[in-house]
Amino acid sequence: MEYNLDNIYQRLHELEYKITPQRQIILKAFIDNATEHLSAEEVYNIVKERDPNIGLATVYRTLDLLAELEILQKLNFGDGKTRYEIGQRGEHHHHHLICLKCGRVEEFDHDFLESLEQAIAKKNNFTIIDHEVKFYGYCQKCSK
Amino acid sequence: MEYNLDNIYQRLHELEYKITPQRQIILKAFIDNATEHLSAEEVYNIVKERDPNIGLATVYRTLDLLAELEILQKLNFGDGKTRYEIGQRGEHHHHHLICLKCGRVEEFDHDFLESLEQAIAKKNNFTIIDHEVKFYGYCQKCSK
DNA sequence: CTTCCTGCAAAACATTTGCAGACTT
DNA sequence: AAGTCTGCAAATGTTTTGCAGGAAG
Secondary structure (H helix, E strand, C coil), X not given: CCCCHHHHHHHHHHCCXXXXXXXXXXXXXXXXXXXXXXXXXXXXXXXXCCCCCCCHHHHHHHHHHHHHCCCEEEECCCCCCCEEEECCCXXXXXXXXXXXXXXXXXXXXXXXXXXXHHHHHHHHCCEEEEEEEEEEXXXXXXXX | CCCCHHHHHHHHHHCCCCCCHHHHHHHHHHHHCCCCCEEHHHHHHHHHCCCCCCCHHHHXXXXXXXXXXXXXXXXXXXXXXXEEEECCCCCCCEEEEEECCCXXXXXXXXXXXXXXXXXXXXXHCCEEEEEEEEEEEECHHHHC
């Protein structure tokens, strides 16, 4: 599934959420920065250039809404702020390599978890909806 | 490696950290609640029964220290507070099943990641030190 | 028009910090 | 005795909330 704007607008519309200019530019910020992991403050700064009157509270409320609709995914890298990335609904695999030295976060995809998931689900009587994998270590630059 | 108190005290001593009564009762709180994932506030409440004069700031400072020494492991389940568990140094495998409905966190162990880790490390030129895996879904009770 | 959404300011939390006194070693 | 550690209170940083006006459907 694509994260294109028309799909998302349609989804908001179906659920009777209003498509306000603020919501539009916040979404655009994520599409323009699809590889980033933006915090509320960072989104706010990006979005302020387009609409200097936007309020930080609106950003927080919009991020909450979009995360609830699973248009965005909440992330936490232990730096004290919640971060978000735009993610494919249904295809849950957002895995990260987090550098312990410089803090850089790389992404990687891997389909390895599917079969494991089933084993874990069975063994623990747990219905798995999503998973998250983080590897902590040192990136190429910092390994030297 | 065991997380017994004598080992930990010895380690603190080697590193010239003082073994104060506050640090002792905070450590004891984790040993008495080895299966829990305690937040600072929760530790504070446990510890206050033994020493009503202890300060919350001391708890925070102690948790920071113990996490830095890798005696405790920081956890984040997206509830806005950092949580900690006492963990085996060296043997990094703290994986969690997080119920999206009731919020309960179960633990599970699995050694599956070792070989995968090597593949990822090689492919991404990343030196992996630790990993963290979370499965989100519904626990047995909430699945019904 | 009706209801939801926004911006602002204040409030609410979690966590950190400065400082003077107390305690470990 | 020296230096670390503690408790308190104030400060900080992030996120939430109340409210009155404004905009989307």
